[in-house]
Amino acid sequence: MNSQYNELRFGGSKHLDSGVVCTSCHDPHRGQAPSLRQQGNALCLQCHAGKLTGPQHGDEVLKAANCTSCHMQNGRHVFAMGGKT
Numbered sequence: 272m273n274s275q276y277n278e279l280r281f282g283g284s285k286h287l288d289s290g291v292v293c294t295s296c297h298d299p300h301r302g303q304a305p306s307l308r309q310q311g312n313a314l315c316l317q318c319h320a321g322k323l324t325g326p327q328h329g330d331e332v333l334k335a336a337n338c339t340s341c342h343m344q345n346g347r348h349v350f351a352m353g354g355k356t
């Protein structure tokens with residue numbers, strides 16, 4: 272079992288329990304690791320568009336910041352909330 276799986280499973284992320292799997296975000300047939308299905312925030316907005324709440328998700332913030340800079344710190348797959356690391 273790899274560390275990304277452990278993070279999805281035990282890191283408190285709801286992704287795995289909600290049926291989100293590695294290939295929801297990664298396309299193994301696409302070259303160049305990490306071979307994401309979409310670049311930048313578009314990857315996350317496929318599922319989260321129109322549902323985000325709060326000032327941390329305001330248009331201006333999302334123009335300047337990536338989802339991953341807050342939710343995947345150091346590239347980890349925990350999708351941590353807010354101040355949690």
Ligand code: HEC
Nearest residue numbers: 275276279286291292293295296297305339343345346348
């Ligand atoms: C919700 C979307 C999402 C899911 C689900 C997901 N990943 Fe990722 N993964 C990403 C993103 C985004 C990055 C790039 C992170 C960055 O740039 O900081 C990444 C990066 C990676 C990397 C390269 C980063 C590194 O450590 O060098 C690997 C390997 C990886 N993912 C494997 C997996 C595996 C295996 C699974 C399933 C257990 C998985 N991912 C599930 C979004 C996802």
Ligand code: HEC
Nearest residue numbers: 283284285286289291295314315317318338339342350351
């Ligand atoms: C394939 C659909 C899908 C993709 C792609 C996706 N998510 Fe999710 N995400 C979900 C679902 C479903 C949930 C759980 C139900 C909910 O809270 O809406 C969730 C929950 C979350 C949560 C709540 C906290 C938790 O416990 O997991 C965060 C934060 C999150 N996602 C961030 C991201 C980020 C950042 C990306 C892009 C790297 C991403 N998501 C990509 C479907 C997706």
Ligand code: HEC
Nearest residue numbers: 312315316319322323324327333336337338341352353354
């Ligand atoms: C500036 C940091 C920051 C950025 C950028 C950011 N988020 Fe968040 N996000 C947060 C914080 C903080 C929370 C926790 C809010 C709370 O606890 O009420 C959160 C909560 C969430 C949640 C839980 C439900 C909700 O709406 O509160 C989801 C899903 C989510 N973020 C997805 C995303 C996605 C997708 C992106 C990129 C389009 C993104 N976030 C960009 C900081 C950020």
